[in-house]
Amino acid sequence: MLDLDDLSWEKSVVLSRGDALLVVDMQNDFMPKGALAVDHGDMILPGVNALMSVFSVSGNPVILTQDWHPANHRSFASVHGDRNPFDPVDTPGIGPVLWPDHCVQGTHGADFHQDLDTSLARAVIRKGTNPLVDSYSGFLENDRDTPTGLHGYLKNIGVTRIFVCGLALDYCVFFTAADGADLGYEVWFLADLTKPVASPEGSVSRALETLRGKGVRFLRAEAVKQESG
Numbered sequence: 001m002l003d004l005d006d007l008s009w010e011k012s013v014v015l016s017r018g019d020a021l022l023v024v025d026m027q028n029d030f031m032p033k034g035a036l037a038v039d040h041g042d043m044i045l046p047g048v049n050a051l052m053s054v055f056s057v058s059g060n061p062v063i064l065t066q067d068w069h070p071a072n073h074r075s076f077a078s079v080h081g082d083r084n085p086f087d088p089v090d091t092p093g094i095g096p097v098l099w100p101d102h103c104v105q106g107t108h109g110a111d112f113h114q115d116l117d118t119s120l121a122r123a124v125i126r127k128g129t130n131p132l133v134d135s136y137s138g139f140l141e142n143d144r145d146t147p148t149g150l151h152g153y154l155k156n157i158g159v160t161r162i163f164v165c166g167l168a169l170d171y172c173v174f175f176t177a178a179d180g181a182d183l184g185y186e187v188w189f190l191a192d193l194t195k196p197v198a199s200p201e202g203s204v205s206r207a208l209e210t211l212r213g214k215g216v217r218f219l220r221a222e223a224v225k226q227e228s229g
Contacts (some may be wrong), residue, residue, distance in 0.1 A: 006190055007212070010219040014227055020159040021055040022138055022150075022180075023048055023063040024173045024194075026116045029067075029102040036102040036197075038168045041221030044193045048165055049222045051193065058226050061122040061157060063150065063162035065138040065166070065176065067103035067108060068126035069170035075134040076101045086182045086228065088142065093133035093143045093196050094162055097200065103128070125150045135177035139183060151183055161186040163224065173208040181214040192220040 029035040031042045052062045065083045069075070075097040077085045085100040102108040112118055127135035136139040146227045154162070162185045164177045165198050173194045189211055194203045211218075 002181075003208070007191065007208065007218045009191075010188070010217050010223055010224050012225055013219060014225045015055065015058045015060055016161075016227055017060075018158055018160040019055070019058075019060045020154060020157075020162050021052060021060065021112070022065065022162055022166075023052065023062060023116075023121070024106060024138060024164065024176055025067050025098060025103075025105055025168075026064070026113055026166050028111050028113055029066060030167040031113055031211050034102070035091045035100050036110050042043065042113065042115075043193050044165070044167075044195060045113060047221050049115070049120075051118045051163075051165065051190070051224060054224060054226060056120045057164075061159070062120050063138075063153070064112070064116075064118065064121045064124045065148075065150070065172070065221060066110070066124055066126045067101050067128050067135075067172070068105050069128045069144070070131045071101075071104050073101075073104075073128065073131050073134070075099050075128075075194075086115045088200070093141070095142075101217045107127075123153060125153070136172045137179045139176060139179040150162050154185075159185070161188070163190060164190045165190040165221075167195060169194040169196035170203040170207040171197055174211065175209055177216055178214060181211075182218055187211075187214075187216045189216050189218050190221055191218050
């Protein structure tokens with residue numbers, strides 16, 4: 001199965017007009033001790049802040065996405081009575097698994113981590129607000145039809161190339177990058193600034209294979225350079 005060590009990494013990329021950084025779901029509930037904790041999710045915070053600063057100084061927009069669920073969201077196992085978190089489910093717009101209650105609107109868990117420098121962001125896109133439909137991607141809800149508004153925003157400000165990082169690799173970061181490629185953006189996946197849920201088994205490998213098949217490029221944050229002069 002494909003893993004990060006199998007990827008071909010770009011050695012360098014110079015930022016230019018039309019580039020944007022998408023920082024996906026750096027929220028308390030996805031951090032260690034959160035309701036849907038991603039192992040070591042907090043460890044990427046310094047690198048994410050540093051990269052946001054590079055984009056901001058270069059005059060390139062930084063956009064944050066934020067899971068923002070109502071308390072009765074159908075992706076929560078608690079709503080289904082006899083189901084448990086991570087049980088498989090194939091309800092349209094929900095799945096492939098059920099989740100613990102997380103990122104409920106207005107709660108501490110839904111807030112961005114206090115160490116994330118949100119002052120560097122130009123916009124916040126909230127997703128997953130429909131109680132009947134989940135939204136992994138920053139671009140489209142899981143019905144694969146309802147837009148979040150991110151695509152329209154990026155087009156309005158002239159973005160053609162996106163760099164994607166955040167949480168989690170095999171879900172919201174993956175779907176955001178994949179949808180970005182499908183929508184015609186040139187997509188760069190910052191694989192050192194993301195961590196996976198890794199459930200169900202093989203989710204990371206499938207995500208990486210799919211992205212590679214869509215022409216997404218992989219790089220480390222240190223490879224991103226400001227335009228000289």
